[in-house]
Structure formats: C-alpha cells, structure tokens
Amino acid sequence: MSVSPALLEVEDLVVRYPIHRGLVGSATRQPRRNVHAVEGVSLSLGRGEMLALVGESGCGKTTTAQAVLRLVDPVSGSIRFEGRDLVPLGSRELRPLRRRIQVVYQDPYESLDPRFRVRAAVEEPLLIHRLGGSKVERAQRVRDALVRVELSPPELYLDRYPHELSGGQRQRVAIAAALALEPDVLVADEPVSMLDVSVRAGVLNVLDGLRREGLAILMITHDLSTAVRFAQRIAVMYLGRIVEEGPATSVVRNPQHPYTKALLSVVPRRDPRDRQRPQILRGETPDAVAIPTGCRFHPRCPVAIERCAVEDPALAQPAAAEDGHRAACLLLPSR
C-alpha cells in the first residue's frame, strides 16, 4: 500500500436515476422506482497510475466516471480529490477544480466541433477557464499540448478542421484539448473503441506516455485485453458494484470472481491456437431497476449456492490472491 494519500479517492459512491412514473403512474400512486446505476463503489487512483474500470454496458462504469467528473449528483458517498470531498461543493467552488479533472470521450467525431480548427479546439478550454495568459502564451500551450499527443510538428495540424483528420488524429486532438488545462486526472471513456485497429495502439501509447509523466488516468473500457496491457489496476464492475479489483496482471492471470472468470473466457484471442472454451453466461445484461437479492450476480453465476441468494458479499482479499487483490464472492475463502 502506498503511504501518500491517493490523488482521487471514491468511497461508497451511490448514484440512482429516478424513473419517471408518468402522469398515470403518479396519479395512481405507483411506487417511485430508481435505476440503481452505482451502488457503493469505492476506488482510488494515484499519480502516474491508470485504473481500468471494466464491465458490460449498464454496469455503472460510465456513471461512476460521470460522478467523478461531477456531472451527475451522487445520492451518497464521497469523491475526495487531494483529500477534499467534491460532493458537497457548489458549481462556483467546483470550477477551479474542474480543470484538474478532465475527460476524453469515446467518439472523436462527436466530441470535436466540426467548425473549429484544431488550434481553436485546443485553445477553447483555456479561454473558458481564463487560463494560459496572453495570446502568445496560449498559442504556445496549444502547441505543447499537440506535441504531447504526438501531433508534431504542430504547425501541420493547427489550421486543420476535424474532417481533415483521421479518427486517431481527432482523438489525439481531443486529448490535447484536455491536456491544455494541465489536469491531474484524466477520465478516458472508451477512448479507442471507435477507432480503427491500426491506430488504436498509437492513441493508447500516447495515454501511457502521459501516465508515465504523472497523469492519473481513469479508463473506462469493456476491453480486458487493452486494460491488462496499459492499466496498473483493474476494477471489474457488475450491476453497479465492483466485484473484483486488483493489480491488472493479477486480476487477468489469477481471476477470483466467477464473473471475472467468465468475462475473461469470452475475450477472443488473436492466436487461433489460443482458442478456448468460452464460459458463456446466459441471458442479458441485468436490469439495474430490479436488483437481485443477495449477491447480485447469483442468477447468472455458474457456481452459485443457496446462500448466494441471501447474503450480499463484500470485497475481501481471497486466500489465493496477492496483496491488494480483492473480490466479492461468498465462495472464496479469505485469509
């Protein structure tokens, strides 16, 4: 365990979205219902670290990220940045902190304004935050940001429009725009899933380089292959909970939770000789409105026992796992 406090620390985060009952629903006094998007998530992220938040659609990984960005309001829990809880802060107090936690989205075709040249797209955040000093200094910061994402020499790109760039180059511009504010934390929400395979590695290597320089990265992804290659830690989410979490290689090579095991078994391997028997879970991504009792994974779990329908397991370190590797399963003997 590191001695210094983590840069970002999320504790017992709960986010629910109310479901609108509609006029008839409220007139007939139907009970209010919620989507339980995130139900008690804790995680920590240090400088120079990439944490991959992995799981299927609807597991709450993006909601967790949005809460960290303070784009949605949690029902409870805390989000401490350098020890200071962001949850009770109002928009005025948040403003100076927002520049320090930046985000890159999945689709660089959507996230860049088609009418903005690269120069303007990267400068815009500086103008909004009234940062970067004089016009000349701002121009320098824009250049520096482009160089950091390996769009160099920057002169080649400054005056281009998004449509004149490839998908990979657009995503680099989006990263540069986030970097212009010199953030401490970067949330990357599926940063390469829209890109061609041939350019994904380039963008991921850029993020890896930034991490090595000290940036803390929270990467949301459904791709375990990418997670194990680039992240230091992996947290696997299922239905609003983290079910397993630990050092990336430990989670992938020595998975403990039945859900992680199943998820890993269905990841296609590039070597046809590595074809393995996938352990396919039946049914669909579960409904976050009606959460199962006990362990929320038990209805799809291949090894569930009766107790799993009653008892809700907490994250703990299994006997067979290394330090800092935790899983939430009743069937795992703990230390």
Added chain:
Amino acid sequence: MTAPLLQIEDLHVWFDLEDGGELHAVQGVNLSLEPGERLGLVGESGCGKTTTALAIMGLLPPSASVSGRVLLDGEDILAGGEAAIRPHRWVDIAIVFQGAMNSLNPVRRIGDQIVEALELHGRAKGDTARARTSELLESVGVPAGRASRYPHELSGGMRQRAAIAMALSCNPRVLIADEPTTALDVMVQAQILELLDGLCRDFELALVLVTHDLPVVAQLCNRCAVMYAGEIVERGPLETLYHEPGHPYTRMLFAASPDLGMGDEPMLSIPGAPPRLDRPIDGCPFRARCDSAFADCIVRPRLLPIGEGHDAACHLNTRVPA
C-alpha cells in the same frame, strides 16, 4: 471437379463521385467458399470489405459500377443484373449487418418482418409462416413471444439474433455477416459467435465474416482473407496467417490487436493511412506504411501462392537473397 459453392472472380467496384471522379473501391478480388466453410474478410475501414459483401448480394447503390464474376454453383449471378441475382438473394445468400439496425425495419414488429420474408419468397403462408417464424426465432435464441416486439424494444444482442433469424428464413447456404458483433458487449458477442458457430456446424452454412477485428475471426473462422486498399493482399488458413504471415500488413494488423496474453511487448500501431482510392495506385499500396519495403515495391505485387492454400501479394516472398 465440382465448382465451389461461391466463387468471386476479378471483382471490381467503382463509385461515381460528385466531382465527376471515380473511386475504385474494390480492385480485382478473387475468393472462393465451400459449404460449411467460415471465411474471415478483414481489413481497416475503407478497404473494400463491405463493398465486396454488398456486391456479392447485388445490393450496391446505383452510383456503383461492377465488373467481374460472382459464381454460385458455377452460375454467374452478377452478369444478368437484378434479374439474375433476385432468385438467389436471401434464398441462397443472405446478409446481416452491424447492430442489426440496417437489417430490420424499425417501425415493424420483428415477427411480421420475418413472416413477410417467408411469404415474399413463397416459403410459407399465413399460420404456417407464423409457426415457422416462431421456430426460426427460437432456433437463434429469441423467445418466440418477442415476435410481437419492435426492434427498439429488444436489446442489441436480441436484435442481432432476430436479424440472423430473418436472414435464415429461406435456408440460405451462404451467410455474410458484416461486423455482426461490433457494437455488442463481449458476453453478448460470445453468444452471437457461438450461435454462428452452431449454424455453420448444424446446417453446413458457409459464413463470410466481415470485420476489422482479427481476434473475432481467429475465434470463429478457419480461413481468412486480408483486404487492403480494395484488394486481397493475403489469404490462407488462419493459423498460417498468424504464425507465418506472408504479408507485412497481416503481421502488423495482428501486432496492433491487443491480446490477453500480451506481456510488456510494445503494442504497435500501423503508421500513416491507406492510400486514396480515387486516384491510381502506384506500386504496392502498402509500401508507404510498410516496415519492410524495398526497391521492388515500386511495382504493384500480385497475389501469388506461397504455401498450401496460402497466397500473398508481397515481393518479400519472391525476393532473391543478396
């Protein structure tokens, strides 16, 4: 020797551009497919793989002109235009698209769409068609009760299954699946791949899996054709392509695909971008991005046999050691 089930010979596709130019999207593709075979057609976006698939189906827009031959049981279904392809489309060759949204009509119940497909092709009528629809849906893992749902009421995985059910309604012998799992979660992807695998095995269905995702092909297919800039640059058994690639593009594509078993080895991207297809290509189309280009590459290489069922279009294979 009997003709292969499906054979594509020297297929070319050009698109008319608004500025009066032409885009040569497919530049002489040759492929053959046997019953029950699973062929992966892979490459980056814009390499011509989807255009090839649409050309086989005769579904290209009017702005496209096509040349070459598409032989089904030895009979050319391309030369006779729409009249020649219509009796075979959906009946012998069917296609499903990414996310199923292009396969299904969003404003009609999925059951009705499948019934219509059955009736249109004279496969069944009325109650028989309804019963067959339920059967088809169940066979791909959609509960028959969902027949009355609209596409948007189904999850992505269920929608893709329904699209597959519709494509199978006339018992085709060839199924073209264009990025069938691209927008899906890994677990749902695994379910769809398992379904396609079972269909190929149980019904001797021949599959053409069009995708940019090599690991998905490695999971499901036995043969693979790699497309680049409108042509096939390498084809052969998948194991051979992975372990002994005959084209640097194939090698670099595999190296750019992340894998669970990767250690600290660098994950490489392929520098640059594919050449524009609206102007003539000079020399090997990959040479500007290739890590092994040499003097000979100013001449465009042809696809030549380099091993058992293994062809590649690269001068490295015929290079005389100095």
